Amino acid sequence: MTVLLAWIGMIAGSIALERLTLPRSPLFVRSCLGEGLRIFVFTLVFAFFFACSWRPYFAAVATLIFVGVFVAICRGKVWFVHEPLVFSDIAFIIDVFRYPKLFYSTFLKPLYLLSVVVFLSAVIVVWFLLEPHILPQTNPGLAVTVMLLCWLFLITGPFLPGIRRIYECWALAIMSEPDLEADIAHYGHLTTLVGHFLAWRGDDRTKRIANWTPSPQISTHQEADNPADLIIIVQCESFYDLRRLGMSDIEFPELDKARNQAVSWGQLGNSFDGGYTLRTEFAFLSGRQPEDIGFDRYYPYLNAQAYADIAVPNSLKKAGYTTTFMHPFYRRFFFRNKAMPAIGFDNIYMLDDFEGAKRKGEHISDDAVADRLIAEAQACVGPAFLFAATMENHGPWETERFAHTDTPLDVYKEHLKSGDVMLGRLITHFSDWPGRVVLLFYGDHVPVLKAYADPFPDSFTDYVLLELGRNVEKAQTAHKKKRFISDLTWDVLALAGLTVQK
Numbered sequence: 001m002t003v004l005l006a007w008i009g010m011i012a013g014s015i016a017l018e019r020l021t022l023p024r025s026p027l028f029v030r031s032c033l034g035e036g037l038r039i040f041v042f043t044l045v046f047a048f049f050f051a052c053s054w055r056p057y058f059a060a061v062a063t064l065i066f067v068g069v070f071v072a073i074c075r076g077k078v079w080f081v082h083e084p085l086v087f088s089d090i091a092f093i094i095d096v097f098r099y100p101k102l103f104y105s106t107f108l109k110p111l112y113l114l115s116v117v118v119f120l121s122a123v124i125v126v127w128f129l130l131e132p133h134i135l136p137q138t139n140p141g142l143a144v145t146v147m148l149l150c151w152l153f154l155i156t157g158p159f160l161p162g163i164r165r166i167y168e169c170w171a172l173a174i175m176s177e178p179d180l181e182a183d184i185a186h187y188g189h190l191t192t193l194v195g196h197f198l199a200w201r202g203d204d205r206t207k208r209i210a211n212w213t214p215s216p217q218i219s220t221h222q223e224a225d226n227p228a229d230l231i232i233i234v235q236c237e238s239f240y241d242l243r244r245l246g247m248s249d250i251e252f253p254e255l256d257k258a259r260n261q262a263v264s265w266g267q268l269g270n271s272f273d274g275g276y277t278l279r280t281e282f283a284f285l286s287g288r289q290p291e292d293i294g295f296d297r298y299y300p301y302l303n304a305q306a307y308a309d310i311a312v313p314n315s316l317k318k319a320g321y322t323t324t325f326m327h328p329f330y331r332r333f334f335f336r337n338k339a340m341p342a343i344g345f346d347n348i349y350m351l352d353d354f355e356g357a358k359r360k361g362e363h364i365s366d367d368a369v370a371d372r373l374i375a376e377a378q379a380c381v382g383p384a385f386l387f388a389a390t391m392e393n394h395g396p397w398e399t400e401r402f403a404h405t406d407t408p409l410d411v412y413k414e415h416l417k418s419g420d421v422m423l424g425r426l427i428t429h430f431s432d433w434p435g436r437v438v439l440l441f442y443g444d445h446v447p448v449l450k451a452y453a454d455p456f457p458d459s460f461t462d463y464v465l466l467e468l469g470r471n472v473e474k475a476q477t478a479h480k481k482k483r484f485i486s487d488l489t490w491d492v493l494a495l496a497g498l499t500v501q502k
Contacts, residue, residue: 002134006056007046013060014042014067018188021071022078023181025188034174038191042067044154051147054133061127067190074189080104081274081448082455084184087197088299095333101362104396158198168202171195178295200295205306208294216287218315219499228467228496229435230377231321231385234426235281236366236419237393238412239443241462250413254424258441258464261427262478263495267460269484271297274448274456278334280485281389281444285312285343287489304339312489314344316385319498322346324376327389328354328364345387347376361401361415363391366422374429392418395448408451423464430468437468438496440488463488467495 015038018025029035045066050059074085092103100106136143157163175183175195183192242250244267259265271279271290279290282300286307290297293307300307308314313323326349331337340348349372357368369390376386393415397408405411423441430437443461463483483491493500 003050003056006060007043010046010060010063011039011042013064014190015188017064017067017071018190021074021184021189022084023185025184026186029187029191031174031187033170034187034191037170037174037195038188041191041194044151047147047151047154051144051151053128054135054144054147055128055131056134058124058127058131070190081272081276083272084180084189085193086180086298087193087200088302091299091302091335099330099333101396102394158201164201167198171198172202175199177291178297196295203294203296205294205296205303208292209307209310212288212292212310216310216312216315217501218312218319218493226436226497227319227383228438229383229469230380230430230433230437231316231383231492231496232373232377232426232430232437232439233284233385233387233492234369234373234422234439234441235277235284235387235389235444236422236441237277237390237415237444238395238447239393239416239419239441239461240446242413242416244462245457250416252416252420254420254427255462255464258423258427258466259478261474262464262466264479264481264483264491265464266462266480267458267482268442268463268488269460269482270443270445271485273446273459275445277389277444278336283485284489285387286310287312287486289484289486301335301339304335304342308342308344311343312493313340313385313387317344317346320383322380322382322384324349324384324386325389326350326353326369326372326376326387328357328369328391349376360392360418361411363394366390366392366415366418367425370422370425373426377430377433389444390419390422393447397447397449408449412447412449427466427468431470433469434471435469436472436497438492439466439468440464440492441466442485442488465491465495 015025015027019027029038042063046059046063049062050056053059053062070085077083077085077089096103096105097108100108158167171194174187175192176199178196178199180192180196183195187195241252241255243252271283278299278301279297283290286293286300288310293300296303296306313325317323323345324347325336325340325345327336329351331348331350331352336350337348351364354364354368354372357371358365359368360366369388373386373388377384393412395408397411397415399405399407399411401411402414405414426439426441430439440463442463446456446459446461449456460482465488490500
């Protein structure tokens with residue numbers, strides 16, 4: 001009876017606490033399967049604390065603390081990037097501590113974490129003294145073992161052959177396609193987190209890709225009509241033309257010149273505002289919008305191999321191109337060390353390959369990336385596809401970066417100028433290239449600049465698409481177009497003279 005009362009109180013308290021999430025979780029789930037999953041998730045947490053303590057009220061309160069911490073983290077993420085916590089964010093836990101500045105989590109210092117651990121340990125010790133355990137007097141060791149084994153069986157079910165399919169079908173029956181905010185409003189946040197994880201594991205990607213009719217195909221190099229010798233993509237970190245917001249104290253001379261000779265240019269819709277560069281990156285490299293890849297939309301590189309056959313780098317390899325990816329950051333971040341070879345990149349150059357390169361602020365400079373792009377292009381034998389993702393303009397934009405900056409906006413502007421100079425250098429160099437060059441330059445997402453505005457006033461970044469080369473005629477009319485990032489994939493390939501089907 002004590003355990004039952006504690007469990008009922010835990011369920012009621014957890015549901016009430018979850019009402020504080022954004023968007024607000026429901027009091028009642030309209031679906032029996034959904035309500036069952038919610039109760040199951042809360043019960044699993046309760047069962048863990050009970051199995052470790054055999055104190056029902058401790059287990060109930062510990063569960064409520066767990067839910068409360070979860071709610072606080074969820075609200076923090078919504079406040080920061082305007083997206084609720086998603087299941088794939090768990091993959092970033094180690095990186096949050098490894099790269100605290102990148103995740104704006106510098107407050108999580110050893111002393112802070114140690115104080116939290118000491119405080120919680122003291123509370124647990126005092127609670128254990130005040131609430132007696134209810135272990136059976138006969139064979140208490142057996143009771144503990146059985147309880148822990150039962151909990152382990154339930155928690156490892158999603159990873160066990162045969163049993164995992166039961167969990168996955170349960171989740172897919174409730175939420176077959178991800179709709180994060182609607183799912184939270186219908187089923188609760190913690191339930192959505194677990195449900196999306198199970199559905200992600202059970203999602204049939206082979207069937208999803210097979211339904212893309214027809215699949216992306218690129219003609220072979222020999223069959224193409226005067227194909228470009230070089231296809232160069234520059235994903236410039238947080239690049240945005242601030243003049244669109246009425247700021248007249250910044251100039252982009254190279255961007256203006258580029259627009260005058262561009263095939264097309266304009267505002268660009270990305271996969272996310274203010275972060276998650278990998279989503280924009282994959283949208284271009286796959287030529288697909290986020291909704292096309294189901295639950296993988298949140299962290300596509302976790303299942304990069306599933307999209308190998310339809311990825312643009314692999315398709316270009318079949319068309320005779322050497323494929324190169326460069327990004328001056330840690331090789332394992334976003335699992336790029338495994339994802340990029342899987343989707344077809346022959347060469348991968350990361351932070352360790354930029355040793356000794358120039359920095360500006362915290363990161364490798366855009367100028368150094370331009371140097372590497374030019375060097376790689378000159379070293380290529382035959383047609384080549386070069387994709388570079390810059391890092392210089394990554395936040396936080398701390399005023400200590402430069403002596404002459406007073407606000408984060410000033411720091412951001414300083415890095416934007418670097419992006420503009422980089423664009424100019426590439427255009428100048430490849431305008432005299434003996435073959436035909438297609439160059440795409442774009443911003444991966446708008447910045448998180450809360451000191452200026454929250455949210456950023458406009459979610460569209462900027463892009464410019466050019467055709468360069470010694471013998472290439474300047475475009476007669478530069479077409480200003482609003483595009484989504486995956487649309488640019490097909491624009492680039494078509495401009496490169498490759499026959500494309502999608």
